[in-house]
Amino acid sequence: xxxxxxxxxxxxxxxxxxxxxxxxxxxxxxxxxxxxxxxxxxxxxxxxxxxxxxxxxxxxxxxxxxxxxxxxxxxxxxxxxxxxxxxxxxxxxxxxxxxxxxxxxxxxxxxxxxxxxxxxxxxxxxxxxxxxxxxxxxxxxxxxxxxxxxxxxxxxxxxxxxxxxxxxxxxxxxxxxxxxxxxxxxxxxxxxxxxxxxxxxxxxxxxxxxxxxxxxxxxxxxxxxxxxxxxxxxxxxxxxxxxxxxxxxxxxxxxxxxxxxxxxxxxxxxxxxxxxxxxxxxxxxxxxxxxxxxxxxxxxxxxxxxxxxxxxxxxxxxxxxxxxxxxxxxxxxxxxxxxxxxxxxxxxxxxx
Ligand SMILES: NC(=O)c1ccc[n+]([C@@H]2O[C@H](COP(=O)([O-])OP(=O)(O)OC[C@H]3O[C@@H](n4cnc5c(N)ncnc54)[C@H](O)[C@@H]3O)[C@@H](O)[C@H]2O)c1
Numbered sequence: 001x002x003x004x005x006x007x008x009x010x011x012x013x014x015x016x017x018x019x020x021x022x023x024x025x026x027x028x029x030x031x032x033x034x035x036x037x038x039x040x041x042x043x044x045x046x047x048x049x050x051x052x053x054x055x056x057x058x059x060x061x062x063x064x065x066x067x068x069x070x071x072x073x074x075x076x077x078x079x080x081x082x083x084x085x086x087x088x089x090x091x092x093x094x095x096x097x098x099x100x101x102x103x104x105x106x107x108x109x110x111x112x113x114x115x116x117x118x119x120x121x122x123x124x125x126x127x128x129x130x131x132x133x134x135x136x137x138x139x140x141x142x143x144x145x146x147x148x149x150x151x152x153x154x155x156x157x158x159x160x161x162x163x164x165x166x167x168x169x170x171x172x173x174x175x176x177x178x179x180x181x182x183x184x185x186x187x188x189x190x191x192x193x194x195x196x197x198x199x200x201x202x203x204x205x206x207x208x209x210x211x212x213x214x215x216x217x218x219x220x221x222x223x224x225x226x227x228x229x230x231x232x233x234x235x236x237x238x239x240x241x242x243x244x245x246x247x248x249x250x251x252x253x254x255x256x257x258x259x260x261x262x263x264x265x266x267x268x269x270x271x272x273x274x275x276x277x278x279x280x281x282x283x284x285x286x287x288x289x290x291x292x293x294x295x296x297x298x299x300x301x302x303x304x305x306x307x308x309x310x311x312x313x314x315x316x317x318x319x320x321x322x323x324x325x326x327x328x329x330x331x332x333x334x335x336x337x338x339x340x341x342x343x344x345x346x347x348x349x350x351x352x
Contacts, residue, residue, distance in 0.1 A: 004034045004323055005071040007088075008051070010041035010061035012080045015279065017043050017160055017305035020076055020091070020120070020132075021320070022313040023050035030055030032321055037071070039063060045160075045305040064088070072323065076120075079106070085113030094119045097339045104343050111340060111347045118332040123319060131328060132315040134301035135189025137308040138259050139230050141300040142190070143181070143197035144170055146226050146257040149283055149293055151176055158279040158297075163307050172202040181205045182224040184213060184240060184269075185231035190259045194228040213237070218245055226255045233260065233267040240269045246287050256286070258296040279303075 006029065008021055021029070021036075023046050029036050038051040040061045048058055064073045065083050075092040086109045094117045096103035110117055123131045144166055148154040153169065181198050185191040186207030198205040206224065213231075216238060221227065222245060229240065245251070261276055262268040276296045277284050286292045301308040319326060340347050 002070065005068060006034055006036050006320065006323075007059075007064050007067045007071040007073045008036065008038045008056075009064045009073055009075045010039040010044070011075060011077055012062070013077055014043060015160075015299075016077055016302055017045045018076055018134075018302055018309045018312070019044050019046060020074055020309070020312060020316055022046055022309050023054045025313045025317045026051050026056050027054035028317060029320060034320070037067065045309060072118075083113075084109060086110045086115040087113040089116045089118060091118045091120060093121055095121075097122070097335065104345070107336075107340050107343060107345050110336075111345045114347075116333060117336045118329060119335065120316075122332050122335045123328050124331060125328065131319055132312055133189055134308050134312055135230075136193040136196075136311065137301040137304050139183075139188075139190030139193025139195075139228065140197045141166075141193075141303050142230070142257045142259040142295065142297075143183070143194035143228050144201070145282060145295050145297070145300075146181075146228060146255050147198065147201040147203060149295060150179060150226050150255040154282065156280065156282055158282055158303060160303050160305050163304055166304065167200050170197065170201040179203060179225035180223075181226040181228065182208065182221060183228045183230060184208045184221075185229065185260070188230060188232060190230035191228075194230050194259065213240070216240065219248075219250070222248055222251045222253050225252055226257070227253055228257045228259060229270055230259045231269060233262060233265075233269055236267060237269060239271050241272050243272055246272060246292055251290065251292070254291055255293050256295070258294070259300065261296050261298040263296065 026036055036056040037059050038048055038056045039059050040048050052058055067088060069087055071088060073088045073090045077093060094106060096106045120132060125131055145154060147170060181203045183191050183194045183205055186195055187209040195205045195207055221240060258270050263276060273286060273294055273296060276298050278297060282295055282297060284294045286294050319328060323329060
């Protein structure tokens with residue numbers, strides 16, 4: 001069997017400080033005979049020197065197009081617009097299988113170059129469960145930001161931080177008013193993160209998942225001061241909140257954090273807003289009196305780059321060690337071919 005060559009690329013998005021492989025796991029890979037090249041990256045939370053000390057070779061930022069053709073390029077978020085033809089296998093979140101803007105163009109670049117997308121969102125076990133995900137920290141951040149906003153202590157713009165510093169801000173201070181929180185999707189990764197953060201903040205939390213929303217009690221929902229939505233909706237369900245619910249006089253709800261951020265999708269359970277918020281303006285007021293504030297940020301885990309990278313890398317490591325033999329990667333590749341077929345894209349041959 002040929003030696004696996006992984007190539008960890010620089011992320012072009014300047015706010016993206018996370019990495020799919022941290023230096024401690026890089027050492028496990030190189031120790032297992034994997035060749036690992038790591039691009040220099042000014043914003044990555046771990047300096048390239050730590051990877052070098054773990055037995056990795058260093059390469060300039062963005063040099064992956066010149067990597068040997070059999071190298072597997074590893075990243076998290078979008079590729080730069082060039083080169084037009086992608087010749088390598090790339091592991092990252094492509095967001096290209098649900099007809100997102102730019103999806104067909106990205107797949108065409110792969111088809112033109114003979115490369116392939118191994119999308120991390122579709123790296124799943126035999127039962128379809130995601131093998132590596134950032135959900136826990138998305139939920140943790142979502143609830144943390146909601147608490148800070150509710151207490152009048154959320155400062156914008158948001159900047160990446162560390163968990164200890166975030167927790168210090170979250171702990172209740174003398175004079176803080178008590179309030180209640182609801183997490184929907186509480187049994188999932190993001191949901192668990194959300195109620196863990198409410199625990200740190202000393203906020204009593206109600207947990208709902210599928211069983212509790214089957215016959216939705218909107219009055220009970222509106223009776224909480226803060227709500228975090230963390231569901232993964234895969235079918236049409238009645239919305240948790242509608243415009244008219246926001247105008248219910250008995251509404252206690254003041255702060256709403258939508259971790260799911262399915263805005264625009266037919267599965268959206270919170271069709272009460274039309275665009276997400278971001279790090280510069282994390283909060284949007286949906287109602288003036290009584291106030292209702294919305295937080296709907298779609299890149300929450302990037303705000304805790306170290307912790308989220310460490311967890312993600314730990315989950316990805318066994319899959320990387322099984323690259324080439326694991327059934328999960330086969331499913332990933334099948335999904336890529338299926339997406340190309342659905343769009344009528346004819347693929348070139350990947351020789352090696
Ligand atoms: N905002 C961000 O930065 C960010 C980051 C990561 C993930 N996400 C999103 O967060 C969502 C949750 O991700 P996850 O990894 O926690 O998923 P998950 O599969 O681990 O958990 C989802 C949970 O939602 C529950 N659920 C589904 N439909 C429900 C319903 N109708 N009522 C109540 N509960 C329901 C499921 O039973 C499950 O417990 C996804 O949409 C994901 O894309 C957002």
